[in-house]
Amino acid sequence: MARIVMKFGGTSMAGMERIRHVAERVKREVEAGHEVAVVVSAMAGETDRLVQMCREAAPLYDPREYDVVVASGEQVTSGLLAITLQGMGVKARSYMGWQLPIRASGHVSALIEDIDVAVLDRAFAAGGVAVIPGFQGVTGEGALATLGRGGSDTSAVALAIAMKADRCDIYTDVDGVYTTDPRIVPRAAKLDLVTYEEMLELASVGAKVLQTRSVGLAMRFNMPLKVLSSFEDRPGTLIAGEEAVEESNMERNIITGIAHDLNEARITLRGLPDRPGAVAAIFRPLAAANINVDMIVQSVARAGEPSDLTFTVPTASLPETVAELETIKDAAGFTDILTDTDVVKISAVGVGMRSNAGIAAKMFDTLAERGINLLAITTSEIKVSVLIPEAYTELAVRVLHTAFGLDQERVA
Amino acid sequence: MARIVMKFGGTSMAGMERIRHVAERVKREVEAGHEVAVVVSAMAGETDRLVQMCREAAPLYDPREYDVVVASGEQVTSGLLAITLQGMGVKARSYMGWQLPIRASGHVSALIEDIDVAVLDRAFAAGGVAVIPGFQGVTGEGALATLGRGGSDTSAVALAIAMKADRCDIYTDVDGVYTTDPRIVPRAAKLDLVTYEEMLELASVGAKVLQTRSVGLAMRFNMPLKVLSSFEDRPGTLIAGEEAVEESNMERNIITGIAHDLNEARITLRGLPDRPGAVAAIFRPLAAANINVDMIVQSVARAGEPSDLTFTVPTASLPETVAELETIKDAAGFTDILTDTDVVKISAVGVGMRSNAGIAAKMFDTLAERGINLLAITTSEIKVSVLIPEAYTELAVRVLHTAFGLDQERVA
Numbered sequence: 150m151a152r153i154v155m156k157f158g159g160t161s162m163a164g165m166e167r168i169r170h171v172a173e174r175v176k177r178e179v180e181a182g183h184e185v186a187v188v189v190s191a192m193a194g195e196t197d198r199l200v201q202m203c204r205e206a207a208p209l210y211d212p213r214e215y216d217v218v219v220a221s222g223e224q225v226t227s228g229l230l231a232i233t234l235q236g237m238g239v240k241a242r243s244y245m246g247w248q249l250p251i252r253a254s255g256h257v258s259a260l261i262e263d264i265d266v267a268v269l270d271r272a273f274a275a276g277g278v279a280v281i282p283g284f285q286g287v288t289g290e291g292a293l294a295t296l297g298r299g300g301s302d303t304s305a306v307a308l309a310i311a312m313k314a315d316r317c318d319i320y321t322d323v324d325g326v327y328t329t330d331p332r333i334v335p336r337a338a339k340l341d342l343v344t345y346e347e348m349l350e351l352a353s354v355g356a357k358v359l360q361t362r363s364v365g366l367a368m369r370f371n372m373p374l375k376v377l378s379s380f381e382d383r384p385g386t387l388i389a390g391e392e393a394v395e396e397s398n399m400e401r402n403i404i405t406g407i408a409h410d411l412n413e414a415r416i417t418l419r420g421l422p423d424r425p426g427a428v429a430a431i432f433r434p435l436a437a438a439n440i441n442v443d444m445i446v447q448s449v450a451r452a453g454e455p456s457d458l459t460f461t462v463p464t465a466s467l468p469e470t471v472a473e474l475e476t477i478k479d480a481a482g483f484t485d486i487l488t489d490t491d492v493v494k495i496s497a498v499g500v501g502m503r504s505n506a507g508i509a510a511k512m513f514d515t516l517a518e519r520g521i522n523l524l525a526i527t528t529s530e531i532k533v534s535v536l537i538p539e540a541y542t543e544l545a546v547r548v549l550h551t552a553f554g555l556d557q558e559r560v561a
Numbered sequence: 562m563a564r565i566v567m568k569f570g571g572t573s574m575a576g577m578e579r580i581r582h583v584a585e586r587v588k589r590e591v592e593a594g595h596e597v598a599v600v601v602s603a604m605a606g607e608t609d610r611l612v613q614m615c616r617e618a619a620p621l622y623d624p625r626e627y628d629v630v631v632a633s634g635e636q637v638t639s640g641l642l643a644i645t646l647q648g649m650g651v652k653a654r655s656y657m658g659w660q661l662p663i664r665a666s667g668h669v670s671a672l673i674e675d676i677d678v679a680v681l682d683r684a685f686a687a688g689g690v691a692v693i694p695g696f697q698g699v700t701g702e703g704a705l706a707t708l709g710r711g712g713s714d715t716s717a718v719a720l721a722i723a724m725k726a727d728r729c730d731i732y733t734d735v736d737g738v739y740t741t742d743p744r745i746v747p748r749a750a751k752l753d754l755v756t757y758e759e760m761l762e763l764a765s766v767g768a769k770v771l772q773t774r775s776v777g778l779a780m781r782f783n784m785p786l787k788v789l790s791s792f793e794d795r796p797g798t799l800i801a802g803e804e805a806v807e808e809s810n811m812e813r814n815i816i817t818g819i820a821h822d823l824n825e826a827r828i829t830l831r832g833l834p835d836r837p838g839a840v841a842a843i844f845r846p847l848a849a850a851n852i853n854v855d856m857i858v859q860s861v862a863r864a865g866e867p868s869d870l871t872f873t874v875p876t877a878s879l880p881e882t883v884a885e886l887e888t889i890k891d892a893a894g895f896t897d898i899l900t901d902t903d904v905v906k907i908s909a910v911g912v913g914m915r916s917n918a919g920i921a922a923k924m925f926d927t928l929a930e931r932g933i934n935l936l937a938i939t940t941s942e943i944k945v946s947v948l949i950p951e952a953y954t955e956l957a958v959r960v961l962h963t964a965f966g967l968d969q970e971r972v973a
Contacts (some may be wrong), residue, residue: 165614165617165618168618169618199637202641203640203641203644205577206577206580206581206641206642206644206645206648207644207645207647207648209648211643211644211647213654214640214641214643214644214647214654214655215640215644216640217636217639217640217657218636218637218640218644220636221634221636221637222633224629224630224632224633224636225611225614225630225633227629228615228626228627228628228630229614229615229618229626229630231623231626231629232615232623232626232630233618233619235619235622235623235626236620236622242626243626243629245705247659248703248704291660292660293657
């Protein structure tokens with residue numbers, strides 16, 4: 150007998166037919182003798198609809214009341230799944246975030262502080278399944294709180310940790326984590342095992358399978374995650390610590406995957422004076438405005454002469470960034486602000502990179518051979534990222550996928 | 562300064578434009594210096610949609626989980642109204658039933674036990690408006706509970722009583738209580754003042770302005786109710802105790818209104834044996850099955866000979882009633898069960914009736930003159946009801962409205 154959390158996303162909960170399908174999956178685990186808590190998202194599209202109504206109500210809506218409105222989507226699906234399970238003869242009951250409680254701080258993108266699982270322990274002891282709305286909690290003042298978009302993944306992982314679950318299964322509309330986007334590279338292969346760090350890097354550069362926050366949380370508590378398809382019966386991808394890689398004994402590629410991220414915008418500041426603290430004078434106000442600066446390149450200039458500074462920010466932050474830069478332009482001394490959103494960040498990720506020099510070099514060579522110009526470069530211990538013109542996205546992903554030996558053998 | 566509860570129904574809350582209109586109404590009362598609590602329904606159609614999903618989830622759905630699902634509709638509108646009010650510069654906050662709390666017992670048609678208004682008193686002291694979802698409460702075990710269809714009227718009245726409000730204003734899609742259905746009688750007049758008892762009788766016989774439960778509760782605590790239009794600025798109808806009628810000094814008709822109710826079905830049992838307890842043997846099992854028997858007529862028979870028994874039940878209960886009667890048929894000794902749903906109950910209601918003999922006689926005469934056959938009759942202290950063939954509904958309502966002097970003078 151294991152204790153497991155099963156999490157189902159919005160597309161898995163979209164409509165009664167799919168909820169019935171989810172209930173059948175849950176029933177199977179219960180019949181296998183497991184203790185099961187199910188975390189559910191709102192029906193696909195519902196949260197968007199509720200957010201839109203809040204915006205219409207007032208452009209600067211109160212975060213507290215926003216949470217009251219949007220938390221309702223998961224409340225509905227939890228109740229419906231509990232009813233459906235009961236209709237199939239499975240003892241099930243829903244528990245809202247405020248009923249357990251799931252204590253959280255803040256609004257709109259609240260953080261989970263702790264989860265009281267005493268009620269769940271009693272439910273499991275009595276042979277029951279617990280259905281819990283994702284994305285929500287309750288503040289110290291007793292107000293509803295939501296965790297931010299994609300927060301249900303985090304709810305599931307936090308609950309698994311609090312429950313001391315054996316694992317947390319994330320059911321979604323893809324059947325696992327792939328070496329790259331299969332829409333670009335048909336030979337992309339599903340990975341059996343990805344480490345937390347690799348998943349974090351892949352997620353942060355565009356692989357949208359799991360919310361980054363939930364992977365970080367799972368890593369901190371070493372909670373094994375499994376990404377599975379809601380719609381098909383396939384093994385899925387295990388996300389675990391590096392010891393799982395060592396134990397698995399499997400031959401592994403140095404590179405785990407190639408990701409691409411179109412949500413980057415490039416900003417170039419022209420004519421930045423060569424004086425101490427010139428760069429800091431630019432990034433300090435951006436940091437204060439909560440703008441995430443990512444890749445940074447400073448052109449080499451002769452001492453005493455002005456230079457150019459290039460960096461990237463999330464495309465969504467571009468207008469805000471430019472506005473911020475305009476206010477400091479005179480003080481900082483640069484002459485022009487150039488922006489470019491037609492760029493893409495391509496990343497190669499893999500824990501094997503640590504012990505293999507030359508990954509970056511191989512990546513640059515592969516792209517150079519195709520005449521692809523690198524606009525910026527960043528590296529971390531397990532990742533190399535390059536910024537290139539957006540038009541080369543598919544080509545770059547494809548040639549790197551092949552170069553790093555990730556192409557799957559086609560079955561004849 | 563007064564302390565008031567304003568309640569808005571589903572049509573008043575259907576969409577952001579209408580919610581904005583509601584917020585303007587609320588703002589006006591706040592600016593007049595009043596302490597305001599607003600009770601809201603779900604958007605029109607939303608509760609039906611949620612109920613339908615519960616039914617699809619499982620035909621015999623769990624009442625506890627049904628309440629989790631359907632309580633979400635009012636949660637959404639409360640949050641949206643609070644946001645809208647804030648956007649207009651009105652200090653507003655929503656309080657869910659479980660947050661106050663509104664303690665209730667049972668599920669699906671739970672009863673309100675008490676309401677803690679300490680939080681609201683603090684909100685009013687700080688100049689704030691409280692927005693409260695109607696229709697919901699929380700049980701002693703901390704589960705969500707809903708009050709049954711139309712329960713938001715009851716929420717509003719119960720809250721007004723707990724808050725010691727000066728009055729409870731019910732905003733709806735009609736602008737008050739009329740002497741009869743204006744769709745049948747264009748000369749129907751809006752009433753300025755109706756007593757609780759009259760309203761109860763009118764509501765119980767088809768005038769669907771207010772939920773009966775809410776009127777009964779208001780009467781018990783002598784809480785003045787006002788029925789007003791959400792969409793037009795008109796005086797509305799005050800519902801209060803008889804002392805208000807006495808104080809008003811207005812000339813009042815003996816009859817306040819004529820109502821009709823199509824939700825009655827007639828059942829006739831043929832050949833009932835003439836023996837002690839024969840009738841009780843029929844009504845006892847129906848009462849046990851929670852079937853509401855209304856009008857009863859027993860045909861006069863010669864001693865020792867079988868007679869016929871006619872009575873009415875709500876049309877919705879007809880299948881269940883017939884099934885129940887089939888099981889007792891042999892023991893009770895009647896020979897046939899005849900049913901008829903093509904009937905209507907027409908009622909004349911008015912507190913003035915008490916001191917005026919001859920109301921029933923005038924009613925029978927008026928209908929007889931038009932050749933309308935009376936199938937059954939019941940009277941109470943302030944009401945006379947007759948059951949007639951459904952085809953005569955409009956004719957009967959019209960002639961009675963005229964006969965009792967209720968026709969409004971037409972403005973030339």
